[in-house]
Amino acid sequence: MDLGAVTKFSALHAKPDGLILQYGTAGFRAKAAFLDHAIYRMGMLAVLRSKQKKATIGIMITASHNPEEDNGVKLIDPLGEMLAVSWEEHATRLANAEEQNVHTVLTEICHLEDVTLQQEAMIIIGRDTRPSSEKLLQSVIDGVTALGGQYHDFGLVTTPQLHYLVCCQNTNGQYGKATIEGYYQKLSKAFVDLTKQTFSSGHKNRALKIDCASGVGALKLKEMEGYLPQELSLHIFNDGTKGKLNDLCGADYVKTHQKPPKGLEIKPNERCCSFDGDADRIVYYYNDADGHFHLIDGDKIATLISSFLKELLLEVGENLKIGVVQTAYANGSSTQYLEEIMKVPVYCTKTGVKHLHHKAQEFDIGVYFESNGHGTVLFSKAAEKKIRQLAEEETDEKIRKAAMMLENVIDLINQTVGDAISDMLLIEAILAVKGLSVQQWDAIYTDLPNRQLKVTVADRQVIDTTDAERRAVTPLGLQEAIDELLKKYKLSRAFVRPSGTEDIIRVYAEADSQVNADRLATEVSLAVFQLAGGVGERPKPF
Ligand SMILES: CC(=O)N[C@H]1[C@@H](OP(=O)(O)O)O[C@H](CO)[C@@H](O)[C@@H]1O
Numbered sequence: 001m002d003l004g005a006v007t008k009f010s011a012l013h014a015k016p017d018g019l020i021l022q023y024g025t026a027g028f029r030a031k032a033a034f035l036d037h038a039i040y041r042m043g044m045l046a047v048l049r050s051k052q053k054k055a056t057i058g059i060m061i062t063a064s065h066n067p068e069e070d071n072g073v074k075l076i077d078p079l080g081e082m083l084a085v086s087w088e089e090h091a092t093r094l095a096n097a098e099e100q101n102v103h104t105v106l107t108e109i110c111h112l113e114d115v116t117l118q119q120e121a122m123i124i125i126g127r128d129t130r131p132s133s134e135k136l137l138q139s140v141i142d143g144v145t146a147l148g149g150q151y152h153d154f155g156l157v158t159t160p161q162l163h164y165l166v167c168c169q170n171t172n173g174q175y176g177k178a179t180i181e182g183y184y185q186k187l188s189k190a191f192v193d194l195t196k197q198t199f200s201s202g203h204k205n206r207a208l209k210i211d212c213a214s215g216v217g218a219l220k221l222k223e224m225e226g227y228l229p230q231e232l233s234l235h236i237f238n239d240g241t242k243g244k245l246n247d248l249c250g251a252d253y254v255k256t257h258q259k260p261p262k263g264l265e266i267k268p269n270e271r272c273c274s275f276d277g278d279a280d281r282i283v284y285y286y287n288d289a290d291g292h293f294h295l296i297d298g299d300k301i302a303t304l305i306s307s308f309l310k311e312l313l314l315e316v317g318e319n320l321k322i323g324v325v326q327t328a329y330a331n332g333s334s335t336q337y338l339e340e341i342m343k344v345p346v347y348c349t350k351t352g353v354k355h356l357h358h359k360a361q362e363f364d365i366g367v368y369f370e371s372n373g374h375g376t377v378l379f380s381k382a383a384e385k386k387i388r389q390l391a392e393e394e395t396d397e398k399i400r401k402a403a404m405m406l407e408n409v410i411d412l413i414n415q416t417v418g419d420a421i422s423d424m425l426l427i428e429a430i431l432a433v434k435g436l437s438v439q440q441w442d443a444i445y446t447d448l449p450n451r452q453l454k455v456t457v458a459d460r461q462v463i464d465t466t467d468a469e470r471r472a473v474t475p476l477g478l479q480e481a482i483d484e485l486l487k488k489y490k491l492s493r494a495f496v497r498p499s500g501t502e503d504i505i506r507v508y509a510e511a512d513s514q515v516n517a518d519r520l521a522t523e524v525s526l527a528v529f530q531l532a533g534g535v536g537e538r539p540k541p542f
């Protein structure tokens with residue numbers, strides 16, 4: 001390791017005194033002004049990871065749905081997955097090391113992880129549209145350069161595009177061409193093939209309004225439009241030409257506030273969707289004839305996709321096991337519908353894509369979605385091989401057709417991570433093929449009214465949870481208090497957990513009516529405030 005280079009560059013990226021960061025659910029996130037040192041050091045860590053895996057590693061500069069002033073960084077492992085958990089600890093230690101200890105920490109990581117320093121390293125970098133991202137790009141480059149790594153800067157890309165690129169690079173193009181053009185070509189071809197028959201039989205004008213959160217999704221959709229059939233007419237709003245990123249718009253805003261974004265006028269029954277700031281999440285919605293807003297979140301997206309896949313599987317007659325993975329935030333009605341009506345096994349994991357992704361890998365076909373709209377479908381190697389073989393060789397026309405559609409889904413969905421563009425295209429294809437309107441999709445089941453709230457406490461680690469975060473183990477008495485509150489309401493469910501991305505406790509409640517869900521959420525918030533060391537204002541009735 002070139003100590004001179006590390007020292008020289010480290011001095012340019014000094015750590016603010018006393019600042020402690022944690023590589024959490026979504027990498028490091030903070031106000032952009034505090035991140036220079038961490039991002040520089042992640043450039044170095046990526047080089048070590050690349051040397052260890054003898055593969056290209058990705059670095060994405062983004063803070064997703066968080067305010068424009070924030071930023072963040074995420075490392076992407078060789079097959080396009082999130083960074084391995086054991087390396088998250090190295091990331092945290094390296095980011096928090098005092099400057100004079102940076103070299104020692106790097107050396108220790110090399111020892112622990114058997115990193116051969118002579119090995120070459122290649123890092124590919126992407127960033128979102130935040131004004132701070134460009135400067136932070138230089139921090140990454142300095143980090144990569146300090147440890148003698150090579151890099152390729154892909155500039156402005158969506159987070160899932162960078163995951164795709166990493167995977168392509170490390171599979172010698174098997175997953176697709178490792179360029180942004182390759183991404184557009186792969187997805188658009190699959191979309192065209194999947195919808196060919198439907199569109200040619202006269203289904204015209206599938207209009208969709210898309211709120212791009214004033215983020216990178218708008219740029220990339222505009223680039224992609226030329227590759228897509230004209231039957232799909234996309235109308236882009238909040239495209240970043242004015243307005244702040246994620247400000248009163250985007251998937252997270254729409255989901256948590258359960259209302260439409262700014263800057264998008266919705267006529268009755270028009271199909272609309274929102275991406276988040278880095279385009280890895282998507283939610284749909286519409287206004288009915290009475291002007292009531294209807295949200296179609298990740299749970300309903302998972303239901304639509306898994307029922308489509310299940311039908312195709314029945315047609316091909318292969319015994320491939322399909323499973324759906326959710327988190328505790330999944331609406332109770334969705335879980336009930338999937339289990340009881342669709343007869344699909346449903347699993348609940350902790351919050352955070354890596355947990356869902358990991359569980360979904362256990363199935364031949366694993367569909368996972370967080371309620372907030374982050375999700376995808378994973379096909380096991382064996383399932384993919386079988387499907388491609390049937391699509392190629394099967395002599396029964398009906399079976400071959402179904403297999404070909406499954407093959408198109410494999411190519412259309414971004415299996416590396418949740419991807420708003422890819423999810424949107426799959427959803428649009430399914431709605432077109434099935435001839436479903438947005439209202440018909442919404443009517444699959446009725447969501448239980450629910451409410452999410454935040455409570456600020458002195459130390460959020462005082463709350464520890466179990467059972468996929470559905471029950472609180474500490475502080476003493478909190479779970480008992482929640483259990484008592486639940487008895488007051490019908491169809492009630494509630495849980496609390498410390499956020500992994502914000503310094504707060506999240507409260508979730510659902511019940512038989514919106515008024516009751518709001519009441520229950522407030523009462524649980526109060527219990528958290530009282531028993532878990534709340535600070536500031538006491539939670540007030542909603
Ligand atoms: C309730 C909720 O939406 N939580 C989000 C949020 O995590 P928290 O740990 O709840 O802050 O950000 C994560 C990263 O984007 C995302 O995976 C997760 O679903």
Ligand SMILES: [Mg+2]
Nearest residue numbers: 064276278280
């Ligand atoms: Mg995001």
